[in-house]
Amino acid sequence: MEVTKQYLRSPEFLADPYPLYEKIRNSNEVYHANELDAYWLMRHSDCDLLLKSPDFGKEIDDNFTSTSDSKKTSNVMEDPYRSMLFLDPPRHTRLRLLVTKAFTPKAVESMRPFVEEISTNMAKKGRNNFFFDVIEEFAAPIPAYTIAKMLGVPQSDMSKFKAWSDDAVLSLDVATGKEEQAKADQAQSNLLDYFQKLIDERRKNLTDDLLSDLIRSEESGDKLSHTELLVMCxxxxxxxHETTTNLIGNGFLALVRNREQFEMLREDRSLMKSAVDEFLRYDPPVQRVSRALYRDANFSGKLLQKGSVVTAVIGSANRDPEVFERPNELNIARKENKHLSFSAGIHYCLGAQLAKLEAEVAFNVLCDKFENPRLYEEPQWRKNSNMHGMQTLKIAL
Ligand code: HEM
Structure with a gap:
């Protein structure tokens, strides 16, 4: 069996990567994807070790980023625009500490009424009488508006901001064409200009939003520089953005395809927290994350050499039968769900609580809106094998 880039972009794999993962997991626990020049770890215990050990990291060379499958992007190590997601300690530790002081559980929880308001409004709107596109009309706007509001983007700039962030994430898709790439670059540059102005304004007039807290954030006299603030925003x-959209989209598709689970959740909303964790496990928005080995290391009995790129296949680890009972079944009441969808170790997703809050609110609203959700047409999957999610998910009205 050979995992090629072409296969990773095939409609079959994009819609359902799990049969391939299962095949590899059953036959060969540590797999070398030749074309990607990376080892794939399929078992939960191996992935967990890779993500938690300080012997593996992100600063191998100028061309490595951990969300790509191989050494192919062009982020220069000394680049001041390299975000903490792509840094090791001590640089990562410093930035993470400063942002954690501003991005607190209290700041996240304070967003709940806003998320409830926009989700309810969007579910009401609807653009036609035939279908409701859960992605475009609902799941995509929620994260963009939420983070904009949290950072302190004024209401009057929201739609402009949302349009730029939609375009900026186009570049995350491997199948992005030249025209779309140009659009994404332009949007990214508009966003950076916008953040630049917002930071300058906030410095003069600090308020109670996240950006003001990021500016205030201080540890032993150390603060975020202007560029660091820009990169962090x-x-x-x-x-x-796309990750949370895909959590809502993938989770709702799973409910549509598992009617009895949908009815259970609709009847008993106290299952919401475990349901959201189960959506994350069952069909994770981020399928793979990679690290470079700083020493030789053993995974499932296979010795891999220092310098290798090794990928934790989250989509496979989340269905490892050694950890999860009946892993291919959706079970919204699953207990002790140790999925790796937010990664693990020092890079554990900073926004996990915010993403869960948004998803809980969104699923509550969707459960109220639909009594008997049916697909209007087959969903269209995005042409990105790592950021796993749909372009459209049309539910019949
Ligand atoms: C369902 C939604 C989300 C998923 C599945 C997700 C997934 C992930 C994963 C897998 C990583 C770690 C990558 C690695 O180990 O190399 C990560 C890191 C990160 N995420 Fe999320 N994420 C989500 C939502 C969010 C949100 C809503 C925010 C903030 C608004 C956010 C901010 C971050 C940041 C800042 C990091 C970097 C942390 C670090 O390097 O220390 N994420 N996320």
Whole structure:
């Protein structure tokens, strides 16, 4: 069996990557994807070890980023625009500490009424009488508006901001064409200009939003520099945008295809927290994350050499039968769900609580809106094998 880039982009794999993962997991626990020049770890215990050990990291060379499958992107190590997502300690530790002081559980929880308001409004709107596109009309706007509001983007700039963030994430898709790439670059540059102005304004007039807290954030006299603030705002926007959209989309598709689970959740909303964790496990928005080995290391009895790129296949680890009972079944009441969808170790998703809050609110609203959700047409999957999610998910009205 050979995992080629072409296969990773095939409609079959994009719609359902799990049969391939299962095949590899059953036959060969550590797999070398030749074309990607990376080892794939399929078991939960191996992935967990890779993500938690300080012997593996992100600063191998100028061309490595951990969300790509191989050494192919062009982020220069010394680049001041390299975000903490792509840094090791001590640089990562410093940035993470400063942002954690501002991005607190209290700041996240304070967003709940806003998320409830926009989700309810969007579910009411509807653009036609035939179908409701859960992605475009609902799941995509929620994360963009939420982070914008949290950072302190004024209401009057929201739609402009949302349009730029939609375009900026186009570049995350491997199948992006030249025209779309140009659009994404332009949107990214508009966003950076916008953040630049917003930071300058906030410095003069600090308020109670996240950006003001990021500016205030201090540890032993150390603060975020202007460029670091800029990069952090951008990371918070990009990292939480498509991922959260895909959590809502993939989770709702799973409910549509598992009617008895949908009815259970509709009847008993106290299952919401475990349901959201189960959606994350069952069909994770981020399928793979990679690390470079800083020493030789053993995974499932196979010795891999220092310098290798090794990928934790989250989509496979989340269905490892050694950890999860009946892993291919959706069970919204699953207990002790140890999925790796937010990664593990020092890079554990900073926005996990925010993403869960948004998803809980969104699923509550969707459960109220639909009594008997049916697909209007087959969903269209995005042409990105790692950021796993749909372009459209049309539910019949
Ligand atoms: C369902 C939604 C989300 C998923 C599945 C997700 C997934 C992930 C994963 C897998 C990583 C770690 C990558 C690695 O280990 O190399 C990560 C890191 C990160 N995420 Fe999320 N994320 C989500 C939502 C969000 C949101 C809403 C935000 C913020 C608004 C956010 C901000 C971040 C940041 C800042 C990091 C970097 C943390 C670090 O390097 O220390 N994410 N996320």
């Amino acid at each position: 951008n990371l918070l926007l990009i990292a939480g």
